[in-house]
Amino acid sequence: MTPVPVTSYATINACGLGNFAFYQALLKQQTGLGELGLLDIPFKTKVAEIRQPLPVIRPELTVYDSRNSRVALAALNHAEDGLREAVKSARSRYGAARVGVVIGTSTSGLYETEAAYAKMLNTGVMPEDFYFLSRHAYQATPRFLQHELALRGPCFAISTACSSSTKAIAAGQRLINNDICDAVLVGGVDTLCLLTLRGFNSLELVAEDFCRPMDRHRKGINIGEGAALLLLEKPNKALQQYPHVLSVGESTDAYHMSTPHPEGQGASLAMQQALQQAGLQSQAIDYLNLHATATLINDHVEAKAVEYVFKNTLPCSATKGITGHTLGAAGAIEAIVALLALKHGFIPGTWGLQQTDADCHCRVDQQTLPGQNLHIVMSNSFGFGGNNASLILSSDYA
């Protein structure tokens, strides 16, 4: 794979709007977790809910109006991060047909769909403003972004549960490497809905209280929501100082739909493949953002895999205590964690971790470490279906 520069990026999540708010939350370890306000559920948990007002979708695109689209639009419009301007510039430099959109999501507009079903079960008919393909369906959000930005390149959704948006980054890199696109807007968007909250609860994977990644007393996940969008462009000497996507390793456990391979085989394969594609030895990685959802088995298996690939000296941390587990958006949000770590030279702490599980032999940093000289970092994403992806980013590429 040829490395591709990330020329702009932006996020919104429960920590707030924009990269700076997110950086501050990671640096100062301020969690976005709190009480659920958006929905009623029959059990106790904490969630990472976006509380600020979201922008309105313009009338011509009203069929795409969903919480997912609004969250994506909020990130796109945040002027300080300049993503909209960067996409506009790419569009004028390369032409609309050469700019693609690939977005990862696990549930897309399901929040609106659930409300529509509740009405239908009462009245016998779907509400008039129910637009399945442009609100509910997986491809709704990438299509919305394509129309919003007047792009005409390839456009699709990747939905492989919690690895979705890391795979979207991989697909974007491939589209550029193979000269199908000159730039691709990639990322992940997912919003809170009843299905994921109650489904994960049925699987007994939801923590009643705050999640505690890699902790000996961890008891499950807290679900979050958010969007993270990154603009990838074709490599160019003038863009060498930008951070680069070096590679994405992708593998499958071939073991179980909702439980990872007990020896972490798939996870190891994804990390090894990412290293191999980037032409790197494991010692080259300066920091690893773990997937670490804080379920008993997932963290245990990931720690095993990390120990296998990296021995146990690599600094690792988990940020789902700050952002919640944003499911299909998690990979892209954590890619932005990695980009912020590279930019500001720090390793974010692991909010929620009190005492590392004695069975987790990798080095998990509990406190934020400022003043780090980071050049190459990795981020892991693992999902249902045994679907694994590991991303490697560098601070620049000469």
Next chain:
Amino acid sequence: MHDALFVAAAALCSPEPDRVEAFGLKCYAVDKLLLPTVLRRRTSLTTRMAVTAAVHACRLAEVDPSRLPSVFASVGGEIQITDALCRTLPDIEALVSPTQFHNSVHNTTAGYWSIINQCQFATSAIAAVDDTLAMGLLEAWSQLQQTQGDMLLVCYDENWPQYLAPPMGQTAMACALVLSTQGGREQHKIALPRTSRRNLTIKQELLQFMQATPAAAVIPLLQALQSQSDKLIPLNYSGLRWYTQLV
């Protein structure tokens, strides 16, 4: 870099094979015996149909499925399971089935396919409304430039509840293609999908079927492979935008 791909094999599957065979193509019935006993009860019609097509395509291409990376492309994915869950959710006391929940993800079929074949290569699950086939081909094509060799692309959609997006989802259908960077005997080469502003015509009967059956977008391609037609091949029912061609 290759600007064309070999189609090593193609296989269709539908619970209503006659409806697909009306367009002059062989179509297999859904065969749940192709799944291990333990998975027969757990999987939906969607997954069984997609797996049936994929097994037949791999057999025709004489490739070992455990060695193939795969892309699963579907508009609605496990829509019947999602529909059943959405009907349950308004009742705040109702139990959400844990199995139904993890079987509702878009990569359910991809996950079961990897388990059945003990395949640890990358699997993906994508969606792109009427461009689902075209985007599946592009994603498979760009993965193949990296991995070389063979890969599996399965386009599938089951029956949808008719209140979702009528007429879409009337006939369940799956198509599996084994794509390759290397040619073999009796193999056909197709060009990288491209966009066009030209309006490619599709006969009325087929057009109606394609509008109601997302995976039927593949029919013009399979018909062209059968007849060795060198015309532009539309990759979606609108007949606009994405197309390919035999080379």
